[in-house]
Amino acid sequence: MPIIAASEPVAAAPVVAAGPAEAATLEAIARIQQIDPQLGSIIAIDPTAVEQARRLDASGTSGALAGIAMVIKDNIEMAGPVPTTAGSLALANNVTNRDAPLVARLRAAGAIIVGKTNLSEWANIRSNSSISGWSAVGGQTHNPYALDRSPCGSSSGSGAAVGAGLVRMAIGTETDGSVTCPAAINGIVGLKPTVGLVSRTYVVPISHSQDTPGPITASVREAAELLTVIAGSDPADPATREADQRKTNYAATLDAGSLRGKRIGVMRFASGFGTDAALETALAVLRERGATLVEIKKFDDKAIGGNELTVLLTELKADLNAYLAGSPAPIPVRTLADVIAFNTAHSAEELALFGQETFVKAQATKGLDDPGYKKARQTSFLAAGPNGIDRLLKANMLDALVGPTMPPAWKIDAVNGDQVSGGGAGSLAAVAGYPHLTVPMGLVKGLPVGLSFIGPKWSEALLLSLGYAYEQARGPFPTPKFYRSIEESPDIAPLLKPAVRR
Template sequence: MNHCTLARPALALLLATAAMPALAQKASPPPADSTPDRAAINELLAADEYILRIQALDDNGPRINAVIDYDPTAPVKARQLLGTGPLRGRTVLVKDNVETAEWPTTAGSLALKDNATGRDAPLIAMMRKNGGVVLGKTNLSEWANIRSNTSTSGWSGVGGLTRNPYAIDRNSCGSSSGSGAAVAAGFAWGAIGTETNGSITCPASVNGLVGFKPSVGIVSRTHVVPISSTQDTAGPMTRSVYDAALLLTAIAGEDKADPVTLEAKRVKDYTAGLDTASLKGVRIGVLRGAVGARGDVKALFDSALADLTRAGAELVDVEYEAPGELWEAALPVLMFELRVEMDKYLSTRPGTEGPRSLADVIAFNTANADQELRWFGQDLFEQALTTTDAEAYAKNLATLRRLTRAEGIDKLLADNKVTFLVAPTEGPAWTTDLVNGDHYANGIGAGYLAAIAGYPHITVPMGGVEGLPVGFSIMGGQWQDHAVLKAGAVYEKARTAKLPAPTFRPWRAAE
């Protein structure tokens, strides 16, 4: 996407390419003898570099296509905030379903291309108050990947197709595809994604990042284009667990307009204790049934488990298979909530232009089918429009809560006397195919449990398959966000696997 005129493309490309090793080094957690101020100063020095990289690698060169809009004055704003809050001027890219005052919030849809509300979502206002700088908005899977069962993750009518920096012909996963690809490409210190079911953790996994999906209620959802009132949450996507905890600290908080946030049990500083955290003697449940059939993923996972054992953890094999009743209830709940929440959001937007209901969006897409419906349809939107039985919804929601909480994560933790559950997050990134849609690796991961339950889930890079990143998932009980982050920090420190690096070219087999 050409956001602005590039005056010095050759110089920008040279500088951006030359800067890759330095950015990778800065992405690591600060050493024990460094101070947060020193880390913040390093980020200030990198702020100008981020702009050059966006110009060279997103607008030009391999055209990662992760950033929809950006603020060229962000480095100046960053320098002004050096002493402000925990973020101290760090630059953050924001998924384009979260409102920011500077730009329209489109959810990737041409129907919302003029949705300039002039307001910040509370989580963005909180981030600015805590010293964060909004560097720009990122592309996403249109409508957060809830429009069709046959979609291609990373594509939107507004932003086009986002590419994976590790292999640009591979998928960046949805729906926070732009946020994941942008941080992996070195376009910002961190990014904000949103998740309903896998949309933070999957793009983090396939883009070699740390992604943290908080317990639902830790972060406000007000002025975020919605899908689900029971599963939606925003969360951080960064290059280290420390950075994810720091960004979560800056965006977490109560919001009277989002009642579930009033029930949340937070800590003041999610970075506290990360450097001294230990898993010695901690029992961890291993979801062997979520490893899948790929031998290469299993080998990486076994190596990660060995790292945890060396860190002192006690591993316990945990058997779990999702009952069919769970899958029968899951989609009807999302369809009912999608219609209710989307109508509420669209009907209360400032201004009078654009769609005011889900039905209006469907009509817009039909009228603009050549632009919006070329690659896949809107079957889920149409299904949501007819999912109106409130009694059936209440029954299905109760079923989901029971199967993922009381008879799901809560039971697995209690019965096996374990503190966390672990599994691979997702398989390696698949080849993007706009004609046929996504093709995930079957049987890998169990993040749906934490997503539907509304419980915390972190993914941390655990290595690569043929140069493509794969993540390691750690899930915990409700409000155990800090504990899950600390477990992630211990694994990150103990990890022995070599991590792949972005190539910014199509995938090719190693020689």
């Protein structure tokens, strides 16, 4: 089954004759076909989406997301003719005819999934010199604020599609930064939930310790509405056994006054990289809304990085092997070793820009019973969770932590790969499996940066409410102008010209 390109017209009735779900679907497809050729955010449009919307209109079915057109990352399975490729040519025929449980929840709530979004191939785990937003299937995704800038990975297409206004809701997935970074860099909201709040079944995996799907949306309220729908237990995913007990109606708990009386820790140890002025403006808003800010200048994270990599490499081999072996589609790869061989055989398409050395390292790991792996997981989790976020909160009597999510978007660089100028504090939440919300906080020379809200396990309701209060106080956020380069924007271009000489 060939992949359906975003630029191909989809037969549909005129919008004037459509019901609300059909109209929303047709409008989303029209925006994709008009705008996305310059972005590359959509890897495929579902040719059955319009018919699904018509059936929804005819049924009169209502739901929390009734008639809302949205997109999902192309490492999440959905029934129908569109394959789930993870961006790789090795999975070009991966038509499983299965809805991931989170997709089934979306459909039950009345959402229309119009298509799949591009991503960093294999969720950005193939190489340490990769280009965020590139996949062999989908090509390069671009940032709507400046088309030569990175959309960040791996949920690059989901971030760019919402940032550009193609849709207002999307689903991404995160192992370490892949929801929150694209959201921050594309000027929108992203929530990485607690690992185990949302099912990972039928999602192409990296790590069962850190993987989770999450909302990428135009507003905090929409993130809360989307999380309310997709959260819940799944018998096929043991990590979600507590989800039904922990979930709530996240939109109903939003409170524009929730910052008053809260103690918020400022993660100075994870700040900088050009975001200081925007952060100070955001902190002033938090203070004005009644929050007490506590400075946290130091944190020792040396136990996290190397141990996290050991965990990701080991779990990638085990988890991807299990996923590939279980796909009912006629795919040519059933193990990570098969994928490595496929890429080598198709090197002109797959390996011309960067390699697969991370895959090769993962293939050399010794399995989930390896004592080295078990020690690395325990060490990194304790450092990030109980001795990291939990200890920072308790020692400083805090409700939550804040800091800049990421630096502004770097240029897409096909020669050197990603050239990121800084970090942020998202790895703490990623390794611990704790929630992390990012909300747009400002522009740095015309490029968006986000404010992160991080809390303990299962604290999504609190973080969403705090983020909502900040968002309401911050006011409207600048929309993208699709500059070819930020250097041609009216704020930057005049500064690049020589001074007039007398």
